[in-house]
Amino acid sequence: MKTSSRIAQLKPSATLAVNAKALELKAQGKEIISLAVGEPDFPTPDYVRDACKRALDDGFTRYGAVPGLPELRSAVANYFNLMYGTSASAEHTMITNGGKQALFNLLQSLINPGDEVIIPAPYWVSYPPMVQLAEGEPVAVAASAEAGFKVTVDQLEAARTEKTAVLMLNSPSNPTGAAYSREEIDAIAEWAISHDLFIISDEIYDQLVYAPAEHASLAPWWEKYPEQVCIVNGLAKSFAMTGWRIGYVLAHVDLIKAMSKIQGQSTSNVCSFAQKGAVAALSGGFDVVDTMRASFRKRRDLAMSIIGKWPNVVCPVPQGAFYLFPDVHRLYNETYPDSAAMCTYLLEEAGVALVPGAAFGDDNCIRISYAVDEKTLEESLNKIARILFG
Structure with missing residues:
Protein backbone atom coordinates (compact mmCIF):
# COMPACT_ATOMS: atom_id res chain seq x y z
CA MET A 1 0.00 0.00 0.00
CA THR A 44 -3.94 9.17 40.66
CA PRO A 45 -4.98 11.03 43.86
CA ASP A 46 -8.41 10.10 45.23
CA TYR A 47 -9.78 13.64 45.13
CA VAL A 48 -8.92 13.89 41.45
CA ARG A 49 -10.67 10.64 40.62
CA ASP A 50 -13.66 11.64 42.78
CA ALA A 51 -14.04 14.90 40.86
CA CYS A 52 -14.06 12.97 37.59
CA LYS A 53 -16.64 10.53 38.95
CA ARG A 54 -18.89 13.38 40.05
CA ALA A 55 -18.65 14.89 36.58
CA LEU A 56 -19.77 11.59 35.07
CA ASP A 57 -22.62 11.26 37.56
CA ASP A 58 -23.69 14.80 36.73
CA GLY A 59 -23.77 13.98 33.03
CA PHE A 60 -20.83 16.21 32.16
CA THR A 61 -20.09 14.21 29.00
CA ARG A 62 -20.85 16.60 26.14
CA TYR A 63 -18.66 18.46 23.69
CA GLY A 64 -16.73 21.37 25.19
CA ALA A 65 -14.80 24.41 24.04
CA VAL A 66 -11.80 23.48 21.89
CA PRO A 67 -9.17 25.34 23.97
CA GLY A 68 -10.47 23.84 27.19
CA LEU A 69 -12.93 24.15 30.04
CA PRO A 70 -12.91 27.81 31.17
CA GLU A 71 -12.44 26.93 34.83
CA LEU A 72 -9.51 24.67 33.97
CA ARG A 73 -7.88 27.34 31.81
CA SER A 74 -8.22 29.70 34.77
CA ALA A 75 -6.72 27.08 37.08
CA VAL A 76 -3.74 26.71 34.73
CA ALA A 77 -3.21 30.47 34.64
CA ASN A 78 -3.41 30.57 38.42
CA TYR A 79 -0.83 27.77 38.63
CA PHE A 80 1.73 29.82 36.69
CA ASN A 81 0.87 32.96 38.64
CA LEU A 82 1.33 31.27 42.01
CA MET A 83 4.38 29.18 41.10
CA TYR A 84 6.29 31.59 38.91
CA GLY A 85 4.92 35.08 39.52
CA THR A 86 3.33 35.65 36.11
CA SER A 87 0.20 37.69 35.43
CA ALA A 88 -1.45 35.17 33.12
CA SER A 89 -5.18 34.92 32.53
CA ALA A 90 -7.29 32.12 31.09
CA GLU A 91 -6.97 33.48 27.55
CA HIS A 92 -3.21 32.83 27.68
CA THR A 93 -3.77 29.12 28.27
CA MET A 94 -5.01 26.11 26.37
CA ILE A 95 -5.81 22.53 27.34
CA THR A 96 -4.53 19.75 25.08
CA ASN A 97 -4.58 15.97 24.84
CA GLY A 98 -1.40 15.57 26.84
CA GLY A 99 1.75 17.62 26.56
CA LYS A 100 2.50 15.82 23.31
CA GLN A 101 -0.44 17.41 21.49
CA ALA A 102 0.55 20.79 22.88
CA LEU A 103 4.00 20.43 21.32
CA PHE A 104 2.53 19.18 18.04
CA ASN A 105 0.07 22.07 17.86
CA LEU A 106 2.82 24.58 18.63
CA LEU A 107 5.17 23.35 15.93
CA GLN A 108 2.37 23.22 13.37
CA SER A 109 1.52 26.81 14.29
CA LEU A 110 5.09 28.17 14.31
CA ILE A 111 7.10 26.32 11.65
CA ASN A 112 7.22 26.99 7.92
CA PRO A 113 8.77 24.50 5.46
CA GLY A 114 12.54 24.57 5.78
CA ASP A 115 12.65 26.32 9.16
CA GLU A 116 15.25 24.91 11.51
CA VAL A 117 14.51 23.98 15.11
CA ILE A 118 17.46 23.66 17.49
CA ILE A 119 17.01 20.72 19.87
CA PRO A 120 19.57 20.07 22.62
CA ALA A 121 20.50 16.39 22.72
CA PRO A 122 19.87 14.01 24.36
CA TYR A 123 16.24 14.84 23.61
CA TRP A 124 12.81 13.35 24.08
CA VAL A 125 12.17 10.91 21.24
CA SER A 126 9.21 12.77 19.72
CA TYR A 127 10.80 16.20 19.23
CA PRO A 128 12.53 15.57 15.86
CA PRO A 129 9.58 13.70 14.28
CA MET A 130 7.20 16.48 15.31
CA VAL A 131 9.46 19.04 13.66
CA GLN A 132 9.61 16.91 10.51
CA LEU A 133 5.83 16.58 10.42
CA ALA A 134 5.70 20.39 10.44
CA GLU A 135 8.10 20.32 7.46
CA GLY A 136 10.87 21.81 9.52
CA GLU A 137 14.46 20.63 10.00
CA PRO A 138 15.53 19.40 13.46
CA VAL A 139 19.06 20.46 14.38
CA ALA A 140 20.49 18.50 17.30
CA VAL A 141 23.10 20.10 19.57
CA ALA A 142 24.83 17.40 21.58
CA ALA A 143 25.76 17.60 25.25
CA SER A 144 27.89 14.84 26.76
CA ALA A 145 27.61 13.07 30.09
CA GLU A 146 30.80 14.85 31.16
CA ALA A 147 29.01 18.16 30.54
CA GLY A 148 26.08 17.06 32.66
CA PHE A 149 24.00 16.72 29.47
CA LYS A 150 23.58 20.51 29.29
CA VAL A 151 24.39 22.65 26.27
CA THR A 152 26.01 26.06 26.36
CA VAL A 153 25.15 29.30 24.62
CA ASP A 154 28.32 28.94 22.53
CA GLN A 155 27.12 25.55 21.27
CA LEU A 156 23.71 26.94 20.43
CA GLU A 157 25.22 29.89 18.60
CA ALA A 158 27.41 27.55 16.55
CA ALA A 159 24.26 25.72 15.41
CA ARG A 160 22.28 28.85 14.55
CA THR A 161 21.77 29.76 10.90
CA GLU A 162 19.58 32.21 9.00
CA LYS A 163 16.97 29.44 8.85
CA THR A 164 16.80 28.92 12.62
CA ALA A 165 13.33 29.77 13.90
CA VAL A 166 12.75 27.88 17.15
CA LEU A 167 14.70 26.62 20.16
CA MET A 168 13.22 23.61 21.95
CA LEU A 169 14.16 23.36 25.63
CA ASN A 170 13.33 20.59 28.11
CA SER A 171 14.31 21.03 31.74
CA PRO A 172 14.24 18.82 33.74
CA SER A 173 15.08 16.54 30.86
CA ASN A 174 13.73 13.30 29.57
CA PRO A 175 15.92 11.20 29.22
CA THR A 176 18.74 12.60 31.39
CA GLY A 177 17.08 14.23 34.38
CA ALA A 178 19.39 17.23 33.87
CA ALA A 179 17.98 20.54 35.07
CA TYR A 180 19.36 23.90 33.99
CA SER A 181 20.05 26.45 36.72
CA ARG A 182 18.45 29.89 36.73
CA GLU A 183 21.69 31.43 35.48
CA GLU A 184 21.96 28.90 32.65
CA ILE A 185 18.32 29.32 31.61
CA ASP A 186 18.56 33.09 31.67
CA ALA A 187 21.70 33.07 29.53
CA ILE A 188 20.08 30.78 26.95
CA ALA A 189 16.86 32.79 26.93
CA GLU A 190 18.72 36.08 26.51
CA TRP A 191 20.66 34.61 23.57
CA ALA A 192 17.52 33.27 21.88
CA ILE A 193 15.51 36.46 22.37
CA SER A 194 18.37 38.60 21.04
CA HIS A 195 18.38 36.58 17.83
CA ASP A 196 14.60 36.74 17.43
CA LEU A 197 14.13 33.02 18.00
CA PHE A 198 10.99 31.50 19.48
CA ILE A 199 11.49 29.36 22.60
CA ILE A 200 9.31 26.34 23.37
CA SER A 201 9.99 25.29 26.96
CA ASP A 202 8.78 21.79 27.83
CA GLU A 203 8.44 21.82 31.63
CA ILE A 204 6.40 18.67 32.17
CA TYR A 205 8.71 17.64 35.05
CA ASP A 206 8.73 21.03 36.80
CA GLN A 207 7.35 19.55 40.03
CA LEU A 208 9.94 16.77 40.10
CA VAL A 209 13.13 18.68 40.89
CA TYR A 210 15.22 17.57 43.85
CA ALA A 211 16.69 19.95 46.40
CA PRO A 212 19.04 21.72 46.51
CA ALA A 213 18.24 22.20 42.82
CA GLU A 214 15.27 24.41 41.99
CA HIS A 215 13.20 24.52 38.83
CA ALA A 216 14.16 27.43 36.57
CA SER A 217 11.03 28.09 34.55
CA LEU A 218 10.89 30.17 31.37
CA ALA A 219 7.64 31.66 32.70
CA PRO A 220 9.31 34.96 33.74
CA TRP A 221 10.62 35.26 30.20
CA TRP A 222 7.14 34.61 28.82
CA GLU A 223 5.97 37.49 31.01
CA LYS A 224 8.49 39.82 29.36
CA TYR A 225 8.45 38.40 25.84
CA PRO A 226 5.09 36.66 25.27
CA GLU A 227 5.54 36.78 21.49
CA GLN A 228 8.76 34.75 21.69
CA VAL A 229 8.25 32.29 24.57
CA CYS A 230 5.71 29.64 25.49
CA ILE A 231 5.56 26.99 28.21
CA VAL A 232 4.25 23.43 27.84
CA ASN A 233 3.26 21.42 30.89
CA GLY A 234 0.71 18.85 32.01
CA LEU A 235 -0.52 16.65 34.83
CA ALA A 236 0.80 13.25 33.72
CA LYS A 237 4.03 13.24 35.71
CA SER A 238 3.26 15.54 38.64
CA PHE A 239 -0.12 14.00 39.55
CA ALA A 240 0.33 10.47 38.17
CA MET A 241 -2.31 11.15 35.51
CA THR A 242 -0.62 9.69 32.43
CA GLY A 243 -3.73 8.06 31.00
CA TRP A 244 -5.88 11.14 31.50
CA ARG A 245 -4.14 12.99 28.66
CA ILE A 246 -4.24 16.47 30.15
CA GLY A 247 -1.61 18.88 28.88
CA TYR A 248 -1.62 22.64 28.87
CA VAL A 249 0.14 25.64 27.37
CA LEU A 250 1.00 29.16 28.46
CA ALA A 251 1.36 31.33 25.36
CA HIS A 252 0.48 34.58 23.61
CA VAL A 253 -3.23 34.97 22.90
CA ASP A 254 -2.63 34.93 19.15
CA LEU A 255 -0.71 31.67 19.40
CA ILE A 256 -3.47 30.13 21.52
CA LYS A 257 -5.93 31.03 18.76
CA ALA A 258 -3.69 29.48 16.11
CA MET A 259 -3.29 26.28 18.11
CA SER A 260 -7.04 26.15 18.68
CA LYS A 261 -7.56 26.10 14.91
CA ILE A 262 -5.38 23.02 14.62
CA GLN A 263 -6.96 21.29 17.59
CA GLY A 264 -10.41 22.16 16.33
CA GLN A 265 -9.69 20.36 13.06
CA SER A 266 -8.02 17.36 14.67
CA THR A 267 -9.29 16.27 18.09
CA SER A 268 -11.59 19.12 19.15
CA ASN A 269 -11.97 19.36 22.92
CA VAL A 270 -10.10 17.33 25.51
CA CYS A 271 -12.22 14.72 27.35
CA SER A 272 -14.79 16.75 29.28
CA PHE A 273 -14.95 14.83 32.57
CA ALA A 274 -11.16 14.35 32.65
CA GLN A 275 -10.86 18.14 32.67
CA LYS A 276 -13.00 18.26 35.81
CA GLY A 277 -10.46 15.97 37.46
CA ALA A 278 -7.69 18.27 36.26
CA VAL A 279 -9.37 21.25 37.92
CA ALA A 280 -9.38 19.31 41.18
CA ALA A 281 -5.68 18.42 40.75
CA LEU A 282 -4.56 22.02 40.27
CA SER A 283 -6.88 23.32 42.99
CA GLY A 284 -6.41 20.66 45.65
CA GLY A 285 -2.92 21.35 46.90
CA PHE A 286 0.39 19.68 46.20
CA ASP A 287 0.87 17.39 49.21
Whole structure:
Protein backbone atom coordinates (compact mmCIF):
# COMPACT_ATOMS: atom_id res chain seq x y z
CA MET A 1 0.00 0.00 0.00
CA LYS A 2 1.29 3.46 -0.87
CA THR A 3 1.56 5.92 2.04
CA SER A 4 2.65 9.54 2.27
CA SER A 5 6.29 10.61 2.19
CA ARG A 6 5.92 12.23 5.59
CA ILE A 7 5.13 8.83 7.11
CA ALA A 8 8.03 7.18 5.33
CA GLN A 9 10.52 9.50 7.06
CA LEU A 10 9.23 8.73 10.56
CA LYS A 11 10.92 6.06 12.64
CA PRO A 12 8.90 3.74 14.89
CA SER A 13 8.98 4.54 18.58
CA ALA A 14 11.96 2.87 20.26
CA THR A 15 10.11 2.68 23.57
CA LEU A 16 7.20 0.85 21.92
CA ALA A 17 9.65 -1.53 20.24
CA VAL A 18 11.22 -2.37 23.60
CA ASN A 19 7.80 -2.89 25.10
CA ALA A 20 6.79 -5.21 22.24
CA LYS A 21 9.91 -7.33 22.76
CA ALA A 22 9.28 -7.44 26.51
CA LEU A 23 5.71 -8.62 25.94
CA GLU A 24 6.96 -11.29 23.55
CA LEU A 25 9.35 -12.64 26.18
CA LYS A 26 6.65 -12.52 28.84
CA ALA A 27 4.39 -14.54 26.56
CA GLN A 28 7.15 -17.15 26.47
CA GLY A 29 6.96 -17.39 30.24
CA LYS A 30 10.03 -15.31 31.07
CA GLU A 31 10.03 -12.93 34.03
CA ILE A 32 10.54 -9.39 32.74
CA ILE A 33 10.92 -6.21 34.76
CA SER A 34 10.47 -2.92 32.94
CA LEU A 35 12.64 0.08 33.72
CA ALA A 36 11.64 1.52 30.36
CA VAL A 37 8.37 3.26 31.14
CA GLY A 38 8.25 6.98 31.87
CA GLU A 39 5.22 6.67 34.12
CA PRO A 40 4.86 7.25 37.87
CA ASP A 41 3.88 4.07 39.72
CA PHE A 42 1.66 6.01 42.14
CA PRO A 43 -2.12 6.05 41.82
CA THR A 44 -3.94 9.17 40.66
CA PRO A 45 -4.98 11.03 43.86
CA ASP A 46 -8.41 10.10 45.23
CA TYR A 47 -9.78 13.64 45.13
CA VAL A 48 -8.92 13.89 41.45
CA ARG A 49 -10.67 10.64 40.62
CA ASP A 50 -13.66 11.64 42.78
CA ALA A 51 -14.04 14.90 40.86
CA CYS A 52 -14.06 12.97 37.59
CA LYS A 53 -16.64 10.53 38.95
CA ARG A 54 -18.89 13.38 40.05
CA ALA A 55 -18.65 14.89 36.58
CA LEU A 56 -19.77 11.59 35.07
CA ASP A 57 -22.62 11.26 37.56
CA ASP A 58 -23.69 14.80 36.73
CA GLY A 59 -23.77 13.98 33.03
CA PHE A 60 -20.83 16.21 32.16
CA THR A 61 -20.09 14.21 29.00
CA ARG A 62 -20.85 16.60 26.14
CA TYR A 63 -18.66 18.46 23.69
CA GLY A 64 -16.73 21.37 25.19
CA ALA A 65 -14.80 24.41 24.04
CA VAL A 66 -11.80 23.48 21.89
CA PRO A 67 -9.17 25.34 23.97
CA GLY A 68 -10.47 23.84 27.19
CA LEU A 69 -12.93 24.15 30.04
CA PRO A 70 -12.91 27.81 31.17
CA GLU A 71 -12.44 26.93 34.83
CA LEU A 72 -9.51 24.67 33.97
CA ARG A 73 -7.88 27.34 31.81
CA SER A 74 -8.22 29.70 34.77
CA ALA A 75 -6.72 27.08 37.08
CA VAL A 76 -3.74 26.71 34.73
CA ALA A 77 -3.21 30.47 34.64
CA ASN A 78 -3.41 30.57 38.42
CA TYR A 79 -0.83 27.77 38.63
CA PHE A 80 1.73 29.82 36.69
CA ASN A 81 0.87 32.96 38.64
CA LEU A 82 1.33 31.27 42.01
CA MET A 83 4.38 29.18 41.10
CA TYR A 84 6.29 31.59 38.91
CA GLY A 85 4.92 35.08 39.52
CA THR A 86 3.33 35.65 36.11
CA SER A 87 0.20 37.69 35.43
CA ALA A 88 -1.45 35.17 33.12
CA SER A 89 -5.18 34.92 32.53
CA ALA A 90 -7.29 32.12 31.09
CA GLU A 91 -6.97 33.48 27.55
CA HIS A 92 -3.21 32.83 27.68
CA THR A 93 -3.77 29.12 28.27
CA MET A 94 -5.01 26.11 26.37
CA ILE A 95 -5.81 22.53 27.34
CA THR A 96 -4.53 19.75 25.08
CA ASN A 97 -4.58 15.97 24.84
CA GLY A 98 -1.40 15.57 26.84
CA GLY A 99 1.75 17.62 26.56
CA LYS A 100 2.50 15.82 23.31
CA GLN A 101 -0.44 17.41 21.49
CA ALA A 102 0.55 20.79 22.88
CA LEU A 103 4.00 20.43 21.32
CA PHE A 104 2.53 19.18 18.04
CA ASN A 105 0.07 22.07 17.86
CA LEU A 106 2.82 24.58 18.63
CA LEU A 107 5.17 23.35 15.93
CA GLN A 108 2.37 23.22 13.37
CA SER A 109 1.52 26.81 14.29
CA LEU A 110 5.09 28.17 14.31
CA ILE A 111 7.10 26.32 11.65
CA ASN A 112 7.22 26.99 7.92
CA PRO A 113 8.77 24.50 5.46
CA GLY A 114 12.54 24.57 5.78
CA ASP A 115 12.65 26.32 9.16
CA GLU A 116 15.25 24.91 11.51
CA VAL A 117 14.51 23.98 15.11
CA ILE A 118 17.46 23.66 17.49
CA ILE A 119 17.01 20.72 19.87
CA PRO A 120 19.57 20.07 22.62
CA ALA A 121 20.50 16.39 22.72
CA PRO A 122 19.87 14.01 24.36
CA TYR A 123 16.24 14.84 23.61
CA TRP A 124 12.81 13.35 24.08
CA VAL A 125 12.17 10.91 21.24
CA SER A 126 9.21 12.77 19.72
CA TYR A 127 10.80 16.20 19.23
CA PRO A 128 12.53 15.57 15.86
CA PRO A 129 9.58 13.70 14.28
CA MET A 130 7.20 16.48 15.31
CA VAL A 131 9.46 19.04 13.66
CA GLN A 132 9.61 16.91 10.51
CA LEU A 133 5.83 16.58 10.42
CA ALA A 134 5.70 20.39 10.44
CA GLU A 135 8.10 20.32 7.46
CA GLY A 136 10.87 21.81 9.52
CA GLU A 137 14.46 20.63 10.00
CA PRO A 138 15.53 19.40 13.46
CA VAL A 139 19.06 20.46 14.38
CA ALA A 140 20.49 18.50 17.30
CA VAL A 141 23.10 20.10 19.57
CA ALA A 142 24.83 17.40 21.58
CA ALA A 143 25.76 17.60 25.25
CA SER A 144 27.89 14.84 26.76
CA ALA A 145 27.61 13.07 30.09
CA GLU A 146 30.80 14.85 31.16
CA ALA A 147 29.01 18.16 30.54
CA GLY A 148 26.08 17.06 32.66
CA PHE A 149 24.00 16.72 29.47
CA LYS A 150 23.58 20.51 29.29
CA VAL A 151 24.39 22.65 26.27
CA THR A 152 26.01 26.06 26.36
CA VAL A 153 25.15 29.30 24.62
CA ASP A 154 28.32 28.94 22.53
CA GLN A 155 27.12 25.55 21.27
CA LEU A 156 23.71 26.94 20.43
CA GLU A 157 25.22 29.89 18.60
CA ALA A 158 27.41 27.55 16.55
CA ALA A 159 24.26 25.72 15.41
CA ARG A 160 22.28 28.85 14.55
CA THR A 161 21.77 29.76 10.90
CA GLU A 162 19.58 32.21 9.00
CA LYS A 163 16.97 29.44 8.85
CA THR A 164 16.80 28.92 12.62
CA ALA A 165 13.33 29.77 13.90
CA VAL A 166 12.75 27.88 17.15
CA LEU A 167 14.70 26.62 20.16
CA MET A 168 13.22 23.61 21.95
CA LEU A 169 14.16 23.36 25.63
CA ASN A 170 13.33 20.59 28.11
CA SER A 171 14.31 21.03 31.74
CA PRO A 172 14.24 18.82 33.74
CA SER A 173 15.08 16.54 30.86
CA ASN A 174 13.73 13.30 29.57
CA PRO A 175 15.92 11.20 29.22
CA THR A 176 18.74 12.60 31.39
CA GLY A 177 17.08 14.23 34.38
CA ALA A 178 19.39 17.23 33.87
CA ALA A 179 17.98 20.54 35.07
CA TYR A 180 19.36 23.90 33.99
CA SER A 181 20.05 26.45 36.72
CA ARG A 182 18.45 29.89 36.73
CA GLU A 183 21.69 31.43 35.48
CA GLU A 184 21.96 28.90 32.65
CA ILE A 185 18.32 29.32 31.61
CA ASP A 186 18.56 33.09 31.67
CA ALA A 187 21.70 33.07 29.53
CA ILE A 188 20.08 30.78 26.95
CA ALA A 189 16.86 32.79 26.93
CA GLU A 190 18.72 36.08 26.51
CA TRP A 191 20.66 34.61 23.57
CA ALA A 192 17.52 33.27 21.88
CA ILE A 193 15.51 36.46 22.37
CA SER A 194 18.37 38.60 21.04
CA HIS A 195 18.38 36.58 17.83
CA ASP A 196 14.60 36.74 17.43
CA LEU A 197 14.13 33.02 18.00
CA PHE A 198 10.99 31.50 19.48
CA ILE A 199 11.49 29.36 22.60
CA ILE A 200 9.31 26.34 23.37
CA SER A 201 9.99 25.29 26.96
CA ASP A 202 8.78 21.79 27.83
CA GLU A 203 8.44 21.82 31.63
CA ILE A 204 6.40 18.67 32.17
CA TYR A 205 8.71 17.64 35.05
CA ASP A 206 8.73 21.03 36.80
CA GLN A 207 7.35 19.55 40.03
CA LEU A 208 9.94 16.77 40.10
CA VAL A 209 13.13 18.68 40.89
CA TYR A 210 15.22 17.57 43.85
CA ALA A 211 16.69 19.95 46.40
CA PRO A 212 19.04 21.72 46.51
CA ALA A 213 18.24 22.20 42.82
CA GLU A 214 15.27 24.41 41.99
CA HIS A 215 13.20 24.52 38.83
CA ALA A 216 14.16 27.43 36.57
CA SER A 217 11.03 28.09 34.55
CA LEU A 218 10.89 30.17 31.37
CA ALA A 219 7.64 31.66 32.70
CA PRO A 220 9.31 34.96 33.74
CA TRP A 221 10.62 35.26 30.20
CA TRP A 222 7.14 34.61 28.82
CA GLU A 223 5.97 37.49 31.01
CA LYS A 224 8.49 39.82 29.36
CA TYR A 225 8.45 38.40 25.84
CA PRO A 226 5.09 36.66 25.27
CA GLU A 227 5.54 36.78 21.49
CA GLN A 228 8.76 34.75 21.69
CA VAL A 229 8.25 32.29 24.57
CA CYS A 230 5.71 29.64 25.49
CA ILE A 231 5.56 26.99 28.21
CA VAL A 232 4.25 23.43 27.84
CA ASN A 233 3.26 21.42 30.89
CA GLY A 234 0.71 18.85 32.01
CA LEU A 235 -0.52 16.65 34.83
CA ALA A 236 0.80 13.25 33.72
CA LYS A 237 4.03 13.24 35.71
CA SER A 238 3.26 15.54 38.64
CA PHE A 239 -0.12 14.00 39.55
CA ALA A 240 0.33 10.47 38.17
CA MET A 241 -2.31 11.15 35.51
CA THR A 242 -0.62 9.69 32.43
CA GLY A 243 -3.73 8.06 31.00
CA TRP A 244 -5.88 11.14 31.50
CA ARG A 245 -4.14 12.99 28.66
CA ILE A 246 -4.24 16.47 30.15
CA GLY A 247 -1.61 18.88 28.88
CA TYR A 248 -1.62 22.64 28.87
CA VAL A 249 0.14 25.64 27.37
CA LEU A 250 1.00 29.16 28.46
CA ALA A 251 1.36 31.33 25.36
CA HIS A 252 0.48 34.58 23.61
CA VAL A 253 -3.23 34.97 22.90
CA ASP A 254 -2.63 34.93 19.15
CA LEU A 255 -0.71 31.67 19.40
CA ILE A 256 -3.47 30.13 21.52
CA LYS A 257 -5.93 31.03 18.76
CA ALA A 258 -3.69 29.48 16.11
CA MET A 259 -3.29 26.28 18.11
CA SER A 260 -7.04 26.15 18.68
CA LYS A 261 -7.56 26.10 14.91
CA ILE A 262 -5.38 23.02 14.62
CA GLN A 263 -6.96 21.29 17.59
CA GLY A 264 -10.41 22.16 16.33
CA GLN A 265 -9.69 20.36 13.06
CA SER A 266 -8.02 17.36 14.67
CA THR A 267 -9.29 16.27 18.09
CA SER A 268 -11.59 19.12 19.15
CA ASN A 269 -11.97 19.36 22.92
CA VAL A 270 -10.10 17.33 25.51
CA CYS A 271 -12.22 14.72 27.35
CA SER A 272 -14.79 16.75 29.28
CA PHE A 273 -14.95 14.83 32.57
CA ALA A 274 -11.16 14.35 32.65
CA GLN A 275 -10.86 18.14 32.67
CA LYS A 276 -13.00 18.26 35.81
CA GLY A 277 -10.46 15.97 37.46
CA ALA A 278 -7.69 18.27 36.26
CA VAL A 279 -9.37 21.25 37.92
CA ALA A 280 -9.38 19.31 41.18
CA ALA A 281 -5.68 18.42 40.75
CA LEU A 282 -4.56 22.02 40.27
CA SER A 283 -6.88 23.32 42.99
CA GLY A 284 -6.41 20.66 45.65
CA GLY A 285 -2.92 21.35 46.90
CA PHE A 286 0.39 19.68 46.20
CA ASP A 287 0.87 17.39 49.21
CA VAL A 288 0.61 14.30 47.01
CA VAL A 289 3.23 15.75 44.68
CA ASP A 290 5.55 16.39 47.62
CA THR A 291 5.17 12.77 48.67
CA MET A 292 5.98 11.45 45.20
CA ARG A 293 8.94 13.79 44.85
CA ALA A 294 10.42 12.57 48.14
CA SER A 295 10.00 8.95 47.06
CA PHE A 296 11.56 9.54 43.66
CA ARG A 297 14.54 11.23 45.28
CA LYS A 298 15.12 8.20 47.52
CA ARG A 299 14.97 5.95 44.49
CA ARG A 300 17.38 8.17 42.59
CA ASP A 301 19.87 8.06 45.44
CA LEU A 302 19.52 4.28 45.69
CA ALA A 303 20.08 3.85 41.96
CA MET A 304 23.08 6.18 41.94
CA SER A 305 24.64 4.28 44.87
CA ILE A 306 24.58 1.17 42.67
CA ILE A 307 25.42 2.61 39.26
CA GLY A 308 28.15 4.77 40.74
CA LYS A 309 30.12 1.57 41.40
CA TRP A 310 29.90 0.32 37.81
CA PRO A 311 33.36 0.47 36.18
CA ASN A 312 33.79 2.49 32.99
CA VAL A 313 30.30 3.99 33.27
CA VAL A 314 29.66 7.74 33.61
CA CYS A 315 26.29 8.80 35.00
CA PRO A 316 25.65 12.41 36.09
CA VAL A 317 23.34 12.71 39.08
CA PRO A 318 19.92 13.71 37.71
CA GLN A 319 18.42 16.76 39.37
CA GLY A 320 14.87 16.08 38.25
CA ALA A 321 12.40 13.77 36.50
CA PHE A 322 12.81 10.01 37.21
CA TYR A 323 15.42 8.83 34.74
CA LEU A 324 19.09 7.87 34.75
CA PHE A 325 21.06 8.10 31.51
CA PRO A 326 24.39 6.37 32.07
CA ASP A 327 27.06 6.57 29.38
CA VAL A 328 27.97 2.91 28.84
CA HIS A 329 29.80 3.09 25.50
CA ARG A 330 33.09 1.95 27.05
CA LEU A 331 31.41 -1.40 27.71
CA TYR A 332 30.44 -2.00 24.09
CA ASN A 333 31.86 -5.13 22.46
CA GLU A 334 31.10 -7.57 19.66
CA THR A 335 28.04 -8.89 21.49
CA TYR A 336 26.52 -5.47 22.07
CA PRO A 337 28.26 -2.84 19.90
CA ASP A 338 25.66 -0.11 20.45
CA SER A 339 22.87 0.96 22.80
CA ALA A 340 20.12 -0.96 20.98
CA ALA A 341 22.10 -4.20 21.04
CA MET A 342 22.96 -3.73 24.71
CA CYS A 343 19.31 -3.16 25.64
CA THR A 344 18.25 -6.23 23.67
CA TYR A 345 20.95 -8.30 25.36
CA LEU A 346 19.98 -7.10 28.85
CA LEU A 347 16.32 -7.78 28.12
CA GLU A 348 17.06 -11.34 27.05
CA GLU A 349 19.76 -12.19 29.59
CA ALA A 350 18.82 -10.11 32.65
CA GLY A 351 15.08 -9.86 32.04
CA VAL A 352 15.20 -6.08 32.42
CA ALA A 353 13.70 -3.74 29.82
CA LEU A 354 15.57 -0.47 29.16
CA VAL A 355 15.51 2.05 26.30
CA PRO A 356 18.52 2.55 24.01
CA GLY A 357 20.06 5.99 24.07
CA ALA A 358 20.09 6.13 20.27
CA ALA A 359 16.36 6.85 20.44
CA PHE A 360 17.19 10.02 22.36
CA GLY A 361 20.02 11.14 20.11
CA ASP A 362 22.92 9.63 22.09
CA ASP A 363 23.98 6.09 21.21
CA ASN A 364 26.55 6.11 24.02
CA CYS A 365 23.85 5.81 26.66
CA ILE A 366 20.88 3.80 27.88
CA ARG A 367 17.84 5.16 29.71
CA ILE A 368 16.77 3.72 33.04
CA SER A 369 13.50 4.75 34.66
CA TYR A 370 13.38 4.64 38.46
CA ALA A 371 9.59 5.03 38.58
CA VAL A 372 9.35 1.65 40.32
CA ASP A 373 9.49 0.59 43.96
CA GLU A 374 12.88 0.44 45.66
CA LYS A 375 13.03 -3.35 45.91
CA THR A 376 12.31 -3.80 42.20
CA LEU A 377 14.78 -1.07 41.29
CA GLU A 378 17.60 -2.57 43.37
CA GLU A 379 16.99 -6.10 42.09
CA SER A 380 16.87 -4.93 38.48
CA LEU A 381 20.07 -2.91 38.66
CA ASN A 382 21.89 -5.77 40.35
CA LYS A 383 20.72 -8.13 37.60
CA ILE A 384 22.09 -5.73 35.00
CA ALA A 385 25.41 -5.52 36.85
CA ARG A 386 25.75 -9.31 37.02
CA ILE A 387 25.26 -9.60 33.27
CA LEU A 388 27.58 -6.73 32.35
CA PHE A 389 30.33 -7.24 34.90
CA GLY A 390 29.99 -10.85 36.06
